[in-house]
Amino acid sequence: MIHIIDTEHPWDVYSINSGHTEVISCLEWDQSGSRLLSADGDGQIKCWAMTEHLVNSWESTQGSSVEGDPIVALSWLHNGVKLALHVEKSGSTNFGEKFSRVKFSPSLTLFGGKPMEGWLAVTVSGLVTVSLLKPSGALLSASESLCRLRGRVALADIAFTGGGNIVVAATDGSSSSPVQFYKVCVSVVNEKCRIDTELLPSLFMRCTTDPVRRDKYPAVTHLKFLTRENSEQVLLCASSQMGSIVECWSLRKEGLPVNNIFQHRSPVVGEKQPMILKWRILSATNDLDRVSALALPKLPISISNTDLKVASDTKFCPGLGLALAFHDGSIQILHRLSLHTMGVFYGTSGSSQRVGDEPTIKRQRAGGPTVHFRALQFSWTSLALVGVDNHGKLHMIRVSPSMGQILDMNTLLRHLLFLLEYCMVTGYDWWDVLLHVQPGMVHNLVEKLHEEYMRQNQALQQVLATRIVAVKASLCKLSSATAARACDFHAKLLLIAISSTLKSLLRPHVLNTPDKSPGDRLAEICAKNTDADIDKVMINLKTEEFVLDGPPLQSLQQLIQWVGDFVLYLLANLPNQTDVSCNSSSSSFSVEQGSIVRPGFGFLRDGSSLGMLREMMVMIRIWGLLKPGCLPIYTATSDNQDSMSLLFRLLTKLWLCSRDEGHPQEPDETLLDECCLLPSQLLVPSMDWLPINDGVITKIQTKHQLRLQFGKPYTLPGLNPNASQRMDNLRCLHMGICPTEDSKACTRCGCVTMLRSPNKTNAMKQWEQRWIKNCLCGGLWRKIPNSLP
Numbered sequence: 085m086i087h088i089i090d091t092e093h094p095w096d097v098y099s100i101n102s103g104h105t106e107v108i109s110c111l112e113w114d115q116s117g118s119r120l121l122s123a124d125g126d127g128q129i130k131c132w133a134m135t136e137h138l139v140n141s142w143e144s145t146q147g148s149s150v151e152g153d154p155i156v157a158l159s160w161l162h163n164g165v166k167l168a169l170h171v172e173k174s175g176s177t178n179f180g181e182k183f184s185r186v187k188f189s190p191s192l193t194l195f196g197g198k199p200m201e202g203w204l205a206v207t208v209s210g211l212v213t214v215s216l217l218k219p220s221g222a223l224l225s226a227s228e229s230l231c232r233l234r235g236r237v238a239l240a241d242i243a244f245t246g247g248g249n250i251v252v253a254a255t256d257g258s259s260s261s262p263v264q265f266y267k268v269c270v271s272v273v274n275e276k277c278r279i280d281t282e283l284l285p286s287l288f289m290r291c292t293t294d295p296v297r298r299d300k301y302p303a304v305t306h307l308k309f310l311t312r313e314n315s316e317q318v319l320l321c322a323s324s325q326m327g328s329i330v331e332c333w334s335l336r337k338e339g340l341p342v343n344n345i346f347q348h349r350s351p352v353v354g355e356k357q358p359m360i361l362k363w364r365i366l367s368a369t370n371d372l373d374r375v376s377a378l379a380l381p382k383l384p385i386s387i388s389n390t391d392l393k394v395a396s397d398t399k400f401c402p403g404l405g406l407a408l409a410f411h412d413g414s415i416q417i418l419h420r421l422s423l424h425t426m427g428v429f430y431g432t433s434g435s436s437q438r439v440g441d442e443p444t445i446k447r448q449r450a451g452g453p454t455v456h457f458r459a460l461q462f463s464w465t466s467l468a469l470v471g472v473d474n475h476g477k478l479h480m481i482r483v484s485p486s487m488g489q490i491l492d493m494n495t496l497l498r499h500l501l502f503l504l505e506y507c508m509v510t511g512y513d514w515w516d517v518l519l520h521v522q523p524g525m526v527h528n529l530v531e532k533l534h535e536e537y538m539r540q541n542q543a544l545q546q547v548l549a550t551r552i553v554a555v556k557a558s559l560c561k562l563s564s565a566t567a568a569r570a571c572d573f574h575a576k577l578l579l580i581a582i583s584s585t586l587k588s589l590l591r592p593h594v595l596n597t598p599d600k601s602p603g604d605r606l607a608e609i610c611a612k613n614t615d616a617d618i619d620k621v622m623i624n625l626k627t628e629e630f631v632l633d634g635p636p637l638q639s640l641q642q643l644i645q646w647v648g649d650f651v652l653y654l655l656a657n658l659p660n661q662t663d664v665s666c667n668s669s670s671s672s673f674s675v676e677q678g679s680i681v682r683p684g685f686g687f688l689r690d691g692s693s694l695g696m697l698r699e700m701m702v703m704i705r706i707w708g709l710l711k712p713g714c715l716p717i718y719t720a721t722s723d724n725q726d727s728m729s730l731l732f733r734l735l736t737k738l739w740l741c742s743r744d745e746g747h748p749q750e751p752d753e754t755l756l757d758e759c760c761l762l763p764s765q766l767l768v769p770s771m772d773w774l775p776i777n778d779g780v781i782t783k784i785q786t787k788h789q790l791r792l793q794f795g796k797p798y799t800l801p802g803l804n805p806n807a808s809q810r811m812d813n814l815r816c817l818h819m820g821i822c823p824t825e826d827s828k829a830c831t832r833c834g835c836v837t838m839l840r841s842p843n844k845t846n847a848m849k850q851w852e853q854r855w856i857k858n859c860l861c862g863g864l865w866r867k868i869p870n871s872l873p
Contacts, residue, residue, distance in 0.1 A: 085099050085100065085101060085102060086099070086100040086102045086122060086132070087099050087100075088100070088120075088139070089478070090140070090831045090866060091470070091515055091780075092515065092780055092781060093797075093866070094478065094480070094780060094792055095792050095793060095794055095795060095796055095798060096140060097794050098139075098140035098141070098142065100132070100142055102122055102130065103130070103144065104122065104126070104128055104130070105124070105126055105128070106124040106125035106126040106128075106154070107124060108122050108124050109123055109124055109154060109155055109156065110122070110155055110156075110157065110158035110205075111158075112158045112203075114160050115160070115165075117864075118134050118137075119131060119132065119133050119134075120132040120133075120142070121158055121160065121203055123155035124155065125155075126149075126154065127150035127151055127153040127154060127155060128147065128149045129147060129148045129158070129203065129205055129213075129215070130146075131144065131146040131147060131203070132144055132145070133145045136839070137856055137857045137858075138828060138866055138867045139831060139864045139865065139866045140866045140867055146215075148223065148225045150205075150207050150213050150227060153208060153209050154207060154208045155208075156206055156207065156208050156237055156239060156240045157206040157239075157240035157252070158203065158204075158205045158206075158242075159204055159242040159312070160202070160203050160204075161191035161192060161199070161201065161202045161203060161204060161214075161216075161250075163199040164190035164193075164248075165185075166185070166186040166188035166246075166313050166384065167183050167184065167185060167186065167384050167510065168184050168385075168386045169182070169183055169384055169386060169403065169506060170183070170184065170386050170391055171385065171391045171394045171395045171398070171400050171502075172388075172390045174394070174398075174400075174498065174502045175498075177536070177539040177540075178539075178540070179509050179536075179540055182502070182505065182506075183506055186246075187246060188246050188313065189246060189248035190248060191244060191249075192248070192270050192271070192272070193248075194219065200216055200217070200218075201216070201217040202214060202216035202217050202224075203215055204250060204268070206230070206237060206240040206242070206252055206254065207237070208236060208237055208238070209234060209237070210231070210234035210237050210254070211227050211229060211230070212229075212230055212252060212266075212268055212279060212281065213225065213226070213228075214226055214227075214277055214279055215277075216272065224272065224275075224276065224277040226276070226277035226278065226279050227279070228279035228281055230264075230266045230268075231264075231266065231281065237254045237255070237256065238255060238256050238257030238304070239254070239255050239257060239304060239306070240252060240253060240307065241253045241307050241308050241309050242309075243311070243312050243313070243315035244312060244313055246313075249267050249268065249269055250268040250269070251265060251266070251267055251268070251284065251309075252265070252266045253307055253318055254266070255304045255307055257304055258303065259289050259291065259302055259303060260288075260292050260302070262286040262288055263286060263287050263289070263307065263320065265283075265284040265286060266281050266282065266283060266284060267281065267283075268280070269281075269282075285335070285361050285362060285363055286363075287333055287363035289320055289331055290331055290365050291322055291329050291331065297329065300324060300327075300371075301323055301324050301327070301328065301329055302322075302324060303323055303324070304320060304322050304323075305321050305323040305328070305375065306319070306321035306330075306375065306378045307319075308378060308380055310332075310406075311380065311381075311382075313384070316334060316335040316336075317333070317335070318332075319331075319332055319333075319378070319406070320332075320333065321375050321408075323375060324374075327371050327374055328371075328372045328373070328375040329368065329370075329371060329372060330369045330372065330375070330423060331365060331367075331368040331369075332367045332368070332420075332421065333363050333364065333365055333366060334363070334364055335361055335362070335363055335364075336363075336364050337359045337361060338359065338362050339357045339359055340357065340358040340359065342357075342358075366421060367421065367422050367423040368423065369418070369423050372408070372410070372416075373411060373412055373414075374411040375408050375411075376409050376410060376411050376458060377409035377457045377459055377471065378406070378407070378408055378409070378460065379407040379460035379461050379462045379469060379471075380406050381402070381403045381404070381405060381406060381462050381466045382403075382463070382464050382465075382466065383403030383464065383506075385402070385403030385404060387420075387421065392404075399487075399489045400485065401426060401484070401485060401486055402465055402466040402467055402483075402485055402499075402503065403465075403466050404419060404426075405420060405426045405427070405466070405483075405487065406418055406420050407462065407469055409460050409471065410456065411456045412454055412456065413430070413431035413454050413456045413457075414428060414430050414431060415428070415457070415460070415469070415481070416429075417429075426487045427484070427487040427488055429481060431456070431473075431479075455473050455474060456474055457471040457473050457474075457479070458472055459471060462483075463516035464507075464516070465503045465507065465512070465514075465516050465517055466483060467482070467520060468516035468519055469481040469483055482519050482520065484520070485499045485500065485503075485520060486499070493525075496525075497525060497528055497529060497532065500517060500521060500525070500529060501529060501533060501536070503517050504517055504529070504533060504555060505533070505536060507555070508533075508548055508551050509548070511862075513832075514555060514558065515781065518559070518562060518781050519781070521559060522562075522785060523563035523564070523565070523785060524563075526559050526560060526562055526563040526565075527563075527565075527566065530556050530559055530560065533552065533555065533556065533559075534552070534556075537552050549580070550577060550580060550581075550860075550862070551862060553573050553577050553580075553861075554577065554833075554860075554861035554862050554863075556569075556573050557570045557573035557577070557833065558570075558781075558832065558833075558861075561781075561782060562781070562782060568682055568683045568685060568686075569685075569686055571683035571684075572684065572685065572686035572687060573686070574835070574860070574861070575650065575683070575684075575687075576686075576687075576690075576693060577860040577861060578646070578860060579647075579650070579693060579696060579697070580696070582643050582646070582700070583699070583700055585850065585851050585854070586640070586643075586700060586703060587601075587602070587603030587606070587699075588850075589636065590602035590603055590606070590629050590630060592629060602626075602629040602630075605625075605626075606625065606699055606702065606703065607699055609621070609624050610695065610698050610699045611695060611743075614736065614740060615736070616736040616737060617732075617733070618702060618705050618728065618729050618732040618733075619705075621702055622705060625702070625706070627706055630703065630706040630707060630710075631710065632707065632711075635845050635847075636846065636847035637707050637710065637711040637713075637714040637847075638711060638845075639843055639845035639847050639848040640714065640847055641714050642815060642816040643851070644704050644707075644714055644716055646816040647700050647701070647704065647716065648701075648704070648715075648716025648717075648718070649769045650697070650771065651697055651701065651731050651735055652718070652762070652766060652768055653684060653769060653771045654684050654687055654688070654738075655731060655734050655738070655759050655762055656759060656762045656763055656766075657682060657684050658688065658738065658751060658755070658759040659756050659759055659760050660682060688738070688742065689742045689748045691739065691743040691744070691745050694739040695739055695743065698732070698736060698739055701728065701731070701732050701735065702732075704716070704728070705728055705732075708728075715728070716728075718766050719766065719767035720765060720766050720767075721765055721766075722765070725765060727766055730765070734758055734759060734762075737751070737752075737755045738751060777834045778797065778798075778834060779834065780792070780798060783798065809821060810823050810827075810836065812827075812838055813835040813836055813837060814835065814837040814851075814852070814855055815837060815838065815842075815843075815852075817838075819838070822870065823838075823870060824870065825842075825870075826838070826839040826867065826870070827839055827867075827868050827870070828865040828866060828867050828868060829865070829866055829868045830859035830860075830863040830864070831864050831865070831866050832862070832864075833859060833860070833861045833863055835859050835860060835863075836868070839867065
């Protein structure tokens, strides 16, 4: 069986009957986390992919095998994308300097330089097997011996070079035998996969040459390259029943010494000393307890001398430590280069402490087998460790950014901000960073993140526009004081998506491509025209560009209705929000004594969002002339009330107060009075915001240990999620209290939508296709039962 768990809902286990006949020896995720490789002791390799892009629904799509030859190492081919995180540049205003792209070639390329997908495995008999996924879906497979004299391979690991080659490290499991290294080149010749191998310099562990330790550690139990993109540094662990020792080796170029016979001859002009590659030991530990598991950091931190010095000075530790789990249940974090101890975690006490805090760190050994970790893995930013113990329990452990060293609040915020920026730029999930954000930090982090974002160039801001809103929403959920702001950020994501979808339906009237699209012209005219009369703004537009067929407009009515309801909700609540001061240019806010921040407050000084709402109101007004059935429906107290005209006039007045975001003005008394009268003129809807987040991240902000049970969702006391109406948050439809349709929910924000589309028109299908893979916030989908939120 293979069990797949989402960290935000760890009780929700999806178990796959893998079909493997032998014990599974290797599991390997791809970079996106949407596919998984599994390999077993019979040489079977299977590729698993999400069904309908759901994290709790998987199926086997491809597979290969080396019959009867157990797999000992497995890896996806490299796609050529490599980043370096520069701690030295953490204070820079340019994201491109903080996170630079490193020149790195894919393992294999298709026509045009596109990386070819596939995987590579090493078997116990010394075979290397490669499977390539062709764009057509066909699989090309080939196998080759690592060297002419095949021998038993007990442990192996795979790394990649910048030139597109693959390096395999292998050992027969005996510490007295050499650790062999091989270069593997993969190519496609005449539609067939070809593998070429070459022997590289090998090494003997130093503990076997030490007279004191020669026979003390007979077996090599762990063999790992420090990172998959660094084939020049390798970590080795040799063990016995009583203990272990860890060595770190580095491959270096050295001059080849010349025999004395040739030293006195005249050198040829331009002749250089011949160079060879040689493994040199970088560091080694003292005798340790017996190691049971090993985890290497995934954060691609630059290890230049300058970066290491800045990291040491600022106590920035993510990406610098590797984790060793021991048979006594403890975990030590060691520096990846020096192997000095950076921190210790004691499994029984559940607390982390710095070495040296106590005079003695040894504990009495309990009788019987001790609970210890059998597998250990770092998160992408190295701020969390996940492990499985020998009793089958799953553990999630926070790893301090400073390894327990005392930091002032500003430095800690800078470290967390740096890692949030990294996640924002790369697209990796920032869940593990949130583990270290306390409620009191949220306001400052949101403010500083916005400041850094505004310093980037316009092109990068457009790329990251929705992702930064999603990060802010995740942060604001961590504090009750900012929960309303989380609603605003999710509403803004929906607003941006609806705006871009509606504008994409517009087509230029003439065939020749204009300088600007109809959507751009609409935005430009609405920004220049400050008239509060919606019909006068319409006069300046080429209405023929807004002509659409009836069915598409009618199918979009629920999205149009959401826009109309949202405008009415914002304006009706304006008088209640004026006692809250807001500075939208820095996304910061402060609340006066006794006032309540309600959802919608964040839009009152957001000139760009209010401008977007004005544009859509104009668009909807024009479409209403063509198809009155698509207009938003308002319940008015007067039959002759022009609701859209009234709302547009008030919205324009509010927009004029905030369009200069550097110097926002307070709404005047006339506007406030008119907004106070709105509830007596129109029925104000109760906006359905996102459902209560049922994830675990908001429950583990304290330092107390949280114990969960597989199959039993963790809910807040007194919460009955089934007692309220269920809402399809993407289609803006009510599904009832007990919907019969299958639904899916976002693992990050909790957004719920129906799994199957009830719509048949192309316009609505275009909207739904945007969210097939990911939610509005970028989170992944999971299927949920009808009886749960």
